[in-house]
Amino acid sequence: MSETSELQLRAIAKLFRLTGWITFWSQLVLGLVSGGILLFASFSAGSRTAGAANTANNSxxxxxxxxxxxxxxxxxxGIFISFRYVRIGRQLDSSNSSNRPRKLETVQVVRLGLIVHLVGILLTLIGAQAIVGILLTKSLTVSQIIPGTITQVDPSRVIQPLxxxxxQANTNTVSAHFAGLVGSIWLLNRITK
Incomplete structure (x- = not known):
């Protein structure tokens, strides 16, 4: 292999490692925050609706x-695929050419990352649309409280901080998928030149 192509291979290996680590950590942090919020919300929603008589509003x-x-x-x-980018970068940097993955295999891994993140964004956006729809319904159906009158407001119809x-958890998840998508597009662009 010529020295120029060896230098290009080393640059691509470094790019894979750097992009892999950046996307890995950004996705991991955003995913952990989102997971914690959703776990807390799932348990809180379960305890709230167990005592509520009217759960139709939160269906x-x-x-x-x-x-x-x-x-x-x-x-x-997607986080696993980002870590796989780091491993591919290490393999590409190997002095033994038999340890290096072929270009076709590398492109397939990057394309898989693109598909995974697009599916993740789609699922998360569907979830966000459903949740925002519920919040909109709650905000439109809450009865107006007139000063000086006593009214009973159904707590399931009031928007809660949770x-x-x-x-916010959905937004973090979409952001994490976006980071992975940008990293995959960047890598695909660099290796297909």
Whole structure:
């Protein structure tokens, strides 16, 4: 192998390692924060609805949280793929050419990363749409409290701070998938030149 192509290979190996670590850590941190919020919301929602008589108003929240958790599961796969980028970078940097992955295998891994993150974004956005739809319904159906009158407000119809945390968890998950998507597109662009 010529020295120029060896230098290009080393540069690509370094790019894989750097991109892999950046996307790995950004996705891991955002995913852990989202997972913690969704775990807390799942347990809190379960305890809130166990005592509430009217859970029909929150029927979409369950499906929204399901899709949000599905997006997190797919994010776990994306985190693994980001770590795989680091391993590919190490293999490309190997002095033994038989340890290096072929270009086709490398491109397939990067394409898999693209597909995983696009599916993750889709699932998380579906979850976000369901949750925001529920919040919109809650905000439109809450009865107006007139000063000086005594009114009974159904607590399941009031937007709780936990509802906003779930929206934040979805936003973090979409951001994590976006980071992985950008990293995969960047790598695909660099190795297919």
């Amino acid at each position: 979409g929240a369950g499906i929204g949280i399901f899709f949000a958790i599905s997006g997190l599961v797919v994010l776990g796969i 509802d906003i945390f779930v929206v």
